[in-house]
Amino acid sequence: MNKEENKIQDEELQNNTVEVQDENALDAETDAMISRITELEAALEASEEKVKEQQDSVLRARADVENMRRRTEQEIDKARKFALERFANELLPVIDNMERAVEMADKQDEAIKPMLEGIELTLQTMKSSVEKFGLKELNPHGEPFNPEFHQAMSIQESAEHAPNTVMLVMQKGYELNGRVVRPAMVMVSKAASGNVDEQA
Structure with a gap:
């Protein structure tokens, strides 16, 4: 075993x-x-x-x-x-001069009436052409002063206008597609000194 x-x-x-x-x-x-x-x-x-x-x-x-x-x-x-901004800036003095020519012309003189009508027609054609491309006139007469769109050249007392109102437009302004290319040159009102409560 x-x-x-x-x-x-x-x-x-x-x-x-x-x-x-x-x-x-x-x-x-x-x-x-x-x-x-x-x-x-x-x-x-x-x-x-x-x-x-x-x-x-x-x-x-x-x-x-x-x-x-x-x-x-x-x-x-x-x-x-x-793109048209530079071109518009060059064109604005031409529009200004044509407007001045229409304003200064003797509208009663029959000899220059045809020429004046031609200038007015040319001015209207030019304005409508530039409006098609977004150039818009700023003529703020009677509106409140807005430093974004207006350039105050002088301030004058006025009993007829509310304070800070555009009394006179010396040169129209223009904007291109909502962007100011030239502000309007204006005269702005202020309260007449007799109307101001100086003790307030």
Whole structure:
């Protein structure tokens, strides 16, 4: 029986050795798999980070393109609106001189009536032409003084006008598409000194 017991013990020992070897091999495989999984997770995390960075880059590039498109549209719109500004500034003295010629002409003199009619017709044609392109006349007689549109050349006491009212327009102003190209030169009223309660 001793031999048999020894044989059984040897077999058990061999089985245990094989099991330990199998367990060690399994542990080594498991460790290798865990290591590989860790590597793959790190690579996946790095790839996800790159994708996020690229998505952010794409979003920033889209925003930059959109901003550039919007700025370009605004600049083109401004250029369209105010392309005539220099031309209008050169044309305004001509309109002023034609208006003065009409005002100063002797309307009773039959000899110059045809010429005066021609000047008036030319002036009206010129005014209607520039109005089509957004040039608008500022003639603020009787309106409250507004420093955005008017330039006060003098201030005078007046009992007939409310204080801070445009009494006289010395030179008409003009705006181009809502932007003042020349303010109206005006005389502004102030309260007559006898009407002011200085003790108040």
